[in-house]
Amino acid sequence: DGGITQSPKYLFRKEGQNVTLSCEQNLNHDAMYWYRQDPGQGLRLIYYSQIVNDFQKGDIAEGYSVSREKKESFPLTVTSAQKNPTAFYLCASSIAWTTSYEQYFGPGTRLTVT
């Protein structure tokens, strides 16, 4: 089955630790995205990648880093510089970076930092 996988589903970390969230897709999509969702708020864009080996900052990139070495993979690292890392993190992909294609989401990772 084609889709997007994210692991793990739940992640707990201590303050000051970096943590990497996995995102893999087998949809052969060019574009991939990372969002965070906080309670009662809309999704906010962290980073996006239009094509392999390229990525751009989104609206709230501070304290995060990404890589796109393979078309199917777009891991997100939450660094210790991120002031409020506890959130629901969602990875998405779309066929291409265009106006008309919808984005498909993975099941998300709930990160709790204490």
Place this chain on the structure above:
Amino acid sequence: RKEVEQDPGPFNVPEGATVAFNCTYSNSASQSFFWYRQDCRKEPKLLMSVYSSGNEDGRFTAQLNRASQYISLLIRDSKLSDSATYLCVVNRGGTSYGKLTFGQGTILTVHP
């Protein structure tokens, strides 16, 4: 003004009711519009795209008014399984056309 604004609700309706959600967007360059559905603690899933002429998918009807920068979603004959948060989603237009902006969502609860 928020880029995408929705009435957060919650809307509590009985089974069989008709319910309508509204959404306004601020970027006149936006060209693509969607309604997503998000179940509790799950990922958003595309419900339907919204086309200029309006479109229908079973019990769901979406309308777009570009002049007023307004999008709506109508659900007829509500089912218990329609209970979810409905997200209004708009692309940003211009050089950011591949980016989507998500509204905060409208909560719908359908009760027996």
